[in-house]
Amino acid sequence: MKINLMDPGLKGAGGHHYDWDRRIANLLAASGHEVRVYAFARADIDKLDGFARDVQVEKLFRMDPYVRPLQFDPISGTIERMLVGRQLIGEDLQKVAEADLWLWPTLFCHQLLGCAAAKPVAAISGCIDMPPAGDLPLPHAEPGPWWRFAANSLRQRGHVIRALGSGEAEEVSAFLPFIGDLDPCRLPVPVDGTPRERRELKTVGFFGSKPRDEHGSHVVGALIELCLRDGLDVVTQAGDLVPAAMRSHPQLKHLDNAGEFPGKLESCDLVVAPYRWEMYVARGSGTLWQAMASGVPCVAPAGASISRTMARAGSVSLFSELSPRAVFAAIQHAKQNYAALAAAALRSALEWPEQNGLARYVDVMTNGRRSM
Secondary structure (H helix, E strand, C coil), X not given: CEEEEXXXXXXXXXXXXXXXXXXXXXXXXXXXXXXXXXXXXXXXHHHCCCCCCCCEEEEEECXXXXXXXXXXXXXXXXXXXXXXXXXXXXXXXXXXXXXXXXXXXXXXXXXXXXXXXXXXXXXXXXXXXCCCECCCCCCCCCEHHHHHHHHHHHHHCCCCEXXXXXXXXXXXXXXXXXXXXXXXXXXXXXXCCCCCCCCCCCEEEECCCCCCHHHCHHHHHHHHHHHHHCCCEEEEXXXXXXXXXXXXXXXXXXXXXXXXXXXXXXXXXXXXXXXXXXXXXXXXXXXXXXXXXXXXXXXXXXXXXXXXXXXXXXXXXXXXXXXXXXXXXXXXXXXXXXXXXXXXXXXXXXXHHHCCCHHHHHHHHHHCHHHC
16 A cells, blocks of 8 residues: 655654654555655754655645644634645645555644645545644644534545544544544554563653643753652653753753653653643643553643543542642652552553554554454
Protein backbone atom coordinates (compact mmCIF):
# COMPACT_ATOMS: atom_id res chain seq x y z
CA MET A 1 0.00 0.00 0.00
CA LYS A 2 1.16 3.55 -0.72
CA ILE A 3 0.79 5.62 2.45
CA ASN A 4 1.33 9.33 2.94
CA LEU A 5 1.90 10.19 6.58
CA MET A 6 0.75 13.79 7.02
CA ASP A 7 2.02 15.90 9.91
CA PRO A 8 2.28 19.70 9.72
CA GLY A 9 3.32 19.54 13.40
CA LEU A 10 6.52 17.70 12.50
CA LYS A 11 9.12 20.48 12.75
CA GLY A 12 12.23 18.94 14.26
CA ALA A 13 13.59 16.38 16.68
CA GLY A 14 11.79 15.91 19.99
CA GLY A 15 8.17 15.87 21.03
CA HIS A 16 5.39 13.43 20.26
CA HIS A 17 5.15 14.41 16.57
CA TYR A 18 8.73 13.34 15.96
CA ASP A 19 8.62 10.27 18.21
CA TRP A 20 5.32 8.94 16.91
CA ASP A 21 5.85 9.78 13.22
CA ARG A 22 9.23 8.08 13.14
CA ARG A 23 8.05 4.88 14.77
CA ILE A 24 4.80 4.72 12.78
CA ALA A 25 6.55 5.32 9.46
CA ASN A 26 9.30 2.82 10.19
CA LEU A 27 6.85 0.07 11.16
CA LEU A 28 4.77 0.73 8.05
CA ALA A 29 7.89 0.51 5.89
CA ALA A 30 9.04 -2.67 7.63
CA SER A 31 5.60 -4.15 6.87
CA GLY A 32 6.14 -3.62 3.16
CA HIS A 33 4.27 -0.34 2.61
CA GLU A 34 5.62 2.52 0.52
CA VAL A 35 5.77 5.47 2.92
CA ARG A 36 6.23 9.20 2.44
CA VAL A 37 6.22 11.62 5.37
CA TYR A 38 5.11 15.21 4.77
CA ALA A 39 6.27 17.67 7.44
CA PHE A 40 5.97 21.39 8.18
CA ALA A 41 7.29 23.64 5.40
CA ARG A 42 9.98 25.08 7.69
CA ALA A 43 10.93 21.80 9.35
CA ASP A 44 14.59 21.23 10.12
CA ILE A 45 14.89 18.18 7.87
CA ASP A 46 18.55 17.62 8.79
CA LYS A 47 17.53 16.91 12.39
CA LEU A 48 14.74 14.50 11.44
CA ASP A 49 16.97 11.44 11.64
CA GLY A 50 15.91 7.98 12.70
CA PHE A 51 13.55 7.35 9.81
CA ALA A 52 14.15 4.14 7.86
CA ARG A 53 16.23 4.55 4.71
CA ASP A 54 13.28 3.81 2.43
CA VAL A 55 10.99 6.36 4.15
CA GLN A 56 10.97 9.65 2.27
CA VAL A 57 10.58 12.79 4.39
CA GLU A 58 9.60 16.03 2.66
CA LYS A 59 8.78 19.58 3.78
CA LEU A 60 5.34 20.67 2.64
CA PHE A 61 2.67 22.12 4.92
CA ARG A 62 2.61 25.90 5.25
CA MET A 63 0.26 26.27 8.22
CA ASP A 64 1.45 25.62 11.76
CA PRO A 65 -1.39 23.58 13.31
CA TYR A 66 -0.76 25.25 16.66
CA VAL A 67 -1.35 28.81 15.50
CA ARG A 68 -4.05 30.29 17.74
CA PRO A 69 -7.19 32.11 16.60
CA LEU A 70 -6.03 35.30 18.36
CA GLN A 71 -3.11 35.43 15.96
CA PHE A 72 -5.66 36.02 13.20
CA ASP A 73 -8.20 38.28 14.92
CA PRO A 74 -9.53 38.69 18.49
CA ILE A 75 -13.14 38.29 17.32
CA SER A 76 -13.21 36.35 14.05
CA GLY A 77 -9.98 34.40 14.64
CA THR A 78 -11.60 30.98 14.82
CA ILE A 79 -13.42 31.46 11.52
CA GLU A 80 -10.34 32.89 9.80
CA ARG A 81 -8.13 30.09 11.10
CA MET A 82 -10.53 27.49 9.70
CA LEU A 83 -10.92 29.11 6.31
CA VAL A 84 -7.22 29.87 5.85
CA GLY A 85 -6.32 26.40 7.11
CA ARG A 86 -8.76 24.70 4.75
CA GLN A 87 -7.38 26.62 1.79
CA LEU A 88 -3.70 26.10 2.61
CA ILE A 89 -4.06 22.41 3.46
CA GLY A 90 -6.17 21.80 0.36
CA GLU A 91 -3.57 23.49 -1.85
CA ASP A 92 -0.66 21.70 -0.17
CA LEU A 93 -2.32 18.32 -0.64
CA GLN A 94 -2.35 18.87 -4.40
CA LYS A 95 1.44 18.44 -4.25
CA VAL A 96 1.61 15.07 -2.46
CA ALA A 97 2.39 11.81 -4.21
CA GLU A 98 -0.48 9.53 -5.18
CA ALA A 99 -1.36 7.24 -2.32
CA ASP A 100 -3.94 4.73 -1.11
CA LEU A 101 -4.10 6.26 2.36
CA TRP A 102 -3.52 9.62 4.01
CA LEU A 103 -2.58 8.91 7.63
CA TRP A 104 -2.80 11.85 10.06
CA PRO A 105 -1.29 10.88 13.46
CA THR A 106 -2.41 14.25 14.89
CA LEU A 107 -5.54 15.60 13.22
CA PHE A 108 -7.11 19.07 13.47
CA CYS A 109 -10.42 20.20 12.01
CA HIS A 110 -8.96 22.59 9.43
CA GLN A 111 -6.82 19.72 8.16
CA LEU A 112 -9.87 17.51 7.69
CA LEU A 113 -11.56 20.38 5.84
CA GLY A 114 -8.50 20.62 3.62
CA CYS A 115 -8.70 16.90 2.88
CA ALA A 116 -12.32 17.30 1.82
CA ALA A 117 -11.33 20.04 -0.63
CA ALA A 118 -8.39 18.12 -2.12
CA LYS A 119 -8.16 15.89 -5.16
CA PRO A 120 -7.39 13.14 -5.92
CA VAL A 121 -9.50 11.35 -3.33
CA ALA A 122 -7.70 9.05 -0.89
CA ALA A 123 -8.82 7.06 2.11
CA ILE A 124 -8.19 8.93 5.37
CA SER A 125 -7.21 7.78 8.85
CA GLY A 126 -6.71 10.27 11.63
CA CYS A 127 -6.20 10.58 15.36
CA ILE A 128 -7.94 13.71 16.70
CA ASP A 129 -5.70 15.72 18.99
CA MET A 130 -8.16 18.02 20.79
CA PRO A 131 -11.73 17.55 22.01
CA PRO A 132 -14.25 20.00 20.50
CA ALA A 133 -14.14 23.45 22.03
CA GLY A 134 -16.75 24.09 24.67
CA ASP A 135 -16.84 26.27 27.75
CA LEU A 136 -13.28 25.40 28.76
CA PRO A 137 -10.29 27.32 27.31
CA LEU A 138 -8.68 24.37 25.55
CA PRO A 139 -5.72 25.50 23.42
CA HIS A 140 -6.14 25.00 19.69
CA ALA A 141 -9.53 23.29 20.15
CA GLU A 142 -12.11 23.88 17.44
CA PRO A 143 -15.90 24.29 17.81
CA GLY A 144 -18.04 21.22 17.22
CA PRO A 145 -20.07 22.76 14.35
CA TRP A 146 -16.87 23.13 12.33
CA TRP A 147 -16.21 19.41 12.78
CA ARG A 148 -19.77 18.77 11.58
CA PHE A 149 -19.09 20.90 8.52
CA ALA A 150 -15.90 18.91 7.86
CA ALA A 151 -17.81 15.61 8.17
CA ASN A 152 -20.50 16.79 5.76
CA SER A 153 -17.87 18.01 3.28
CA LEU A 154 -16.04 14.68 3.35
CA ARG A 155 -19.22 12.75 2.66
CA GLN A 156 -20.32 15.01 -0.17
CA ARG A 157 -16.98 14.69 -1.94
CA GLY A 158 -16.69 10.93 -1.68
CA HIS A 159 -13.81 10.55 0.76
CA VAL A 160 -13.59 7.31 2.70
CA ILE A 161 -12.77 7.35 6.41
CA ARG A 162 -10.85 4.23 7.31
CA ALA A 163 -10.25 4.99 10.99
CA LEU A 164 -11.05 8.15 12.92
CA GLY A 165 -10.95 8.72 16.65
CA SER A 166 -8.82 9.34 19.70
CA GLY A 167 -6.82 7.45 22.27
CA GLU A 168 -9.16 8.77 24.99
CA ALA A 169 -12.67 7.29 25.14
CA GLU A 170 -14.03 10.48 26.74
CA GLU A 171 -12.75 12.52 23.81
CA VAL A 172 -14.54 10.21 21.38
CA SER A 173 -17.76 10.70 23.35
CA ALA A 174 -17.36 14.47 23.14
CA PHE A 175 -17.29 14.25 19.34
CA LEU A 176 -20.32 11.99 18.89
CA PRO A 177 -22.89 14.83 18.66
CA PHE A 178 -20.95 16.33 15.75
CA ILE A 179 -19.34 13.51 13.78
CA GLY A 180 -21.08 10.44 15.16
CA ASP A 181 -22.09 9.30 11.68
CA LEU A 182 -18.39 9.05 10.77
CA ASP A 183 -18.23 6.36 13.46
CA PRO A 184 -15.35 7.73 15.54
CA CYS A 185 -13.76 5.13 17.77
CA ARG A 186 -11.32 4.82 20.62
CA LEU A 187 -8.01 4.19 18.84
CA PRO A 188 -5.08 2.20 20.20
CA VAL A 189 -2.40 4.51 21.61
CA PRO A 190 0.82 4.10 19.55
CA VAL A 191 3.00 3.78 22.63
CA ASP A 192 4.87 0.73 23.91
CA GLY A 193 6.71 0.34 27.19
CA THR A 194 9.01 -2.04 29.01
CA PRO A 195 7.34 -2.59 32.40
CA ARG A 196 9.54 -3.47 35.33
CA GLU A 197 8.97 -3.90 39.03
CA ARG A 198 9.63 -0.82 41.13
CA ARG A 199 9.96 -1.10 44.90
CA GLU A 200 11.11 2.30 46.14
CA LEU A 201 10.65 5.93 45.13
CA LYS A 202 14.11 7.34 44.47
CA THR A 203 13.84 9.30 41.21
CA VAL A 204 11.04 11.59 40.03
CA GLY A 205 10.73 12.85 36.47
CA PHE A 206 9.48 16.13 34.99
CA PHE A 207 9.08 15.93 31.21
CA GLY A 208 8.46 18.44 28.44
CA SER A 209 11.33 20.39 26.91
CA LYS A 210 9.36 23.59 26.28
CA PRO A 211 7.64 25.66 29.00
CA ARG A 212 3.88 25.35 28.55
CA ASP A 213 1.22 26.93 30.69
CA GLU A 214 -1.04 23.89 30.35
CA HIS A 215 1.81 21.82 31.82
CA GLY A 216 2.02 24.02 34.90
CA SER A 217 5.38 25.45 33.93
CA HIS A 218 5.02 28.16 36.57
CA VAL A 219 5.25 25.58 39.39
CA VAL A 220 7.79 23.15 37.93
CA GLY A 221 10.89 24.96 39.21
CA ALA A 222 9.56 25.15 42.77
CA LEU A 223 8.55 21.47 42.66
CA ILE A 224 11.97 20.38 41.49
CA GLU A 225 13.57 22.36 44.31
CA LEU A 226 11.21 20.79 46.88
CA CYS A 227 11.99 17.29 45.59
CA LEU A 228 15.73 17.88 45.73
CA ARG A 229 15.50 19.28 49.26
CA ASP A 230 13.52 16.17 50.20
CA GLY A 231 16.42 13.98 49.09
CA LEU A 232 14.88 12.72 45.87
CA ASP A 233 16.79 12.39 42.61
CA VAL A 234 15.25 14.37 39.75
CA VAL A 235 15.43 13.91 35.99
CA THR A 236 14.02 16.71 33.86
CA GLN A 237 13.79 18.10 30.37
CA ALA A 238 12.77 21.45 31.85
CA GLY A 239 16.25 22.61 32.79
CA ASP A 240 15.48 26.27 32.12
CA LEU A 241 12.76 26.21 34.78
CA VAL A 242 15.07 24.98 37.54
CA PRO A 243 16.09 27.72 40.02
CA ALA A 244 19.64 28.90 39.23
CA ALA A 245 20.90 27.89 42.67
CA MET A 246 19.80 24.26 42.10
CA ARG A 247 20.95 23.70 38.50
CA SER A 248 24.25 22.10 39.50
CA HIS A 249 22.70 19.99 42.28
CA PRO A 250 24.35 16.52 42.28
CA GLN A 251 20.95 14.77 42.39
CA LEU A 252 19.59 16.65 39.36
CA LYS A 253 19.99 15.21 35.87
CA HIS A 254 19.20 17.33 32.82
CA LEU A 255 17.77 15.55 29.78
CA ASP A 256 17.77 16.77 26.18
CA ASN A 257 15.83 15.60 23.12
CA ALA A 258 18.50 13.16 21.97
CA GLY A 259 17.67 9.46 22.07
CA GLU A 260 14.39 7.64 22.63
CA PHE A 261 11.85 9.23 24.94
CA PRO A 262 10.62 5.95 26.47
CA GLY A 263 14.08 5.28 27.88
CA LYS A 264 14.17 8.70 29.54
CA LEU A 265 10.84 8.13 31.24
CA GLU A 266 11.48 4.53 32.25
CA SER A 267 14.58 5.64 34.17
CA CYS A 268 12.44 7.25 36.87
CA ASP A 269 10.17 5.86 39.60
CA LEU A 270 7.48 8.55 39.51
CA VAL A 271 6.30 10.85 36.72
CA VAL A 272 5.08 14.23 37.95
CA ALA A 273 2.61 15.98 35.63
CA PRO A 274 1.57 19.30 37.20
CA TYR A 275 -0.95 19.90 34.43
CA ARG A 276 -3.96 22.18 34.41
CA TRP A 277 -6.83 19.71 34.68
CA GLU A 278 -9.20 21.73 32.51
CA MET A 279 -6.79 21.42 29.58
CA TYR A 280 -6.99 17.62 29.83
CA VAL A 281 -10.63 17.16 30.71
CA ALA A 282 -11.19 14.86 27.70
CA ARG A 283 -7.72 14.66 26.23
CA GLY A 284 -4.74 12.35 26.43
CA SER A 285 -1.10 13.05 27.22
CA GLY A 286 1.83 11.45 25.44
CA THR A 287 3.91 11.56 28.61
CA LEU A 288 1.25 9.97 30.80
CA TRP A 289 0.42 7.34 28.16
CA GLN A 290 4.11 6.42 28.10
CA ALA A 291 4.12 6.18 31.89
CA MET A 292 1.08 3.89 31.80
CA ALA A 293 2.70 1.66 29.17
CA SER A 294 5.94 1.53 31.16
CA GLY A 295 4.43 0.85 34.59
CA VAL A 296 5.56 4.13 36.15
CA PRO A 297 3.23 5.61 38.83
CA CYS A 298 2.22 9.22 38.31
CA VAL A 299 1.21 12.42 40.04
CA ALA A 300 -1.53 14.06 37.98
CA PRO A 301 -4.46 16.48 38.29
CA ALA A 302 -7.87 15.36 39.50
CA GLY A 303 -10.50 16.03 36.83
CA ALA A 304 -8.51 15.00 33.75
CA SER A 305 -9.81 12.02 31.78
CA ILE A 306 -6.44 10.27 31.74
CA SER A 307 -6.21 10.78 35.52
CA ARG A 308 -9.53 8.99 35.93
CA THR A 309 -8.16 6.07 33.93
CA MET A 310 -5.09 5.84 36.16
CA ALA A 311 -7.21 6.29 39.29
CA ARG A 312 -9.31 3.25 38.31
CA ALA A 313 -6.06 1.31 38.00
CA GLY A 314 -4.79 2.66 41.34
CA SER A 315 -1.54 3.98 39.84
CA VAL A 316 -1.83 7.72 40.44
CA SER A 317 -1.60 10.23 43.28
CA LEU A 318 -3.93 13.15 42.52
CA PHE A 319 -3.80 16.84 43.34
CA SER A 320 -6.74 19.23 43.17
CA GLU A 321 -4.94 22.57 43.30
CA LEU A 322 -2.15 23.60 40.94
CA SER A 323 0.28 24.99 43.49
CA PRO A 324 3.74 23.80 44.62
CA ARG A 325 2.29 22.97 48.05
CA ALA A 326 -0.57 20.83 46.73
CA VAL A 327 1.40 19.02 44.04
CA PHE A 328 4.28 18.30 46.41
CA ALA A 329 1.76 16.91 48.90
CA ALA A 330 0.67 14.49 46.17
CA ILE A 331 4.33 13.53 45.65
CA GLN A 332 4.66 12.88 49.38
CA HIS A 333 1.49 10.78 49.29
CA ALA A 334 3.00 8.76 46.45
CA LYS A 335 6.19 8.31 48.46
CA GLN A 336 4.30 7.05 51.49
CA ASN A 337 2.14 4.67 49.44
CA TYR A 338 4.67 3.79 46.80
CA ALA A 339 4.54 0.00 47.03
CA ALA A 340 0.81 -0.08 46.27
CA LEU A 341 1.06 2.52 43.49
CA ALA A 342 3.97 0.73 41.84
CA ALA A 343 2.26 -2.65 41.99
CA ALA A 344 -0.90 -1.19 40.43
CA ALA A 345 1.10 0.59 37.73
CA LEU A 346 2.88 -2.67 36.84
CA ARG A 347 -0.41 -4.59 36.61
CA SER A 348 -1.88 -1.89 34.40
CA ALA A 349 1.20 -1.82 32.16
CA LEU A 350 1.09 -5.59 31.66
CA GLU A 351 -2.53 -5.18 30.45
CA TRP A 352 -1.68 -2.19 28.22
CA PRO A 353 -0.81 -4.24 25.07
CA GLU A 354 -4.28 -5.82 25.08
CA GLN A 355 -5.71 -2.59 23.62
CA ASN A 356 -2.72 -0.39 22.80
CA GLY A 357 0.71 -0.30 21.26
CA LEU A 358 2.29 0.73 17.98
CA ALA A 359 1.47 -2.48 16.10
CA ARG A 360 -2.23 -2.33 17.05
CA TYR A 361 -2.39 1.35 16.13
CA VAL A 362 -0.83 0.82 12.70
CA ASP A 363 -3.13 -2.15 12.03
CA VAL A 364 -6.28 -0.14 12.80
CA MET A 365 -5.14 2.95 10.92
CA THR A 366 -4.30 0.99 7.78
CA ASN A 367 -7.05 -1.64 7.81
CA GLY A 368 -9.87 0.12 9.68
CA ARG A 369 -11.48 -0.53 13.03
CA ARG A 370 -12.58 -4.02 11.93
CA SER A 371 -9.18 -5.18 13.08
CA MET A 372 -9.61 -3.91 16.64
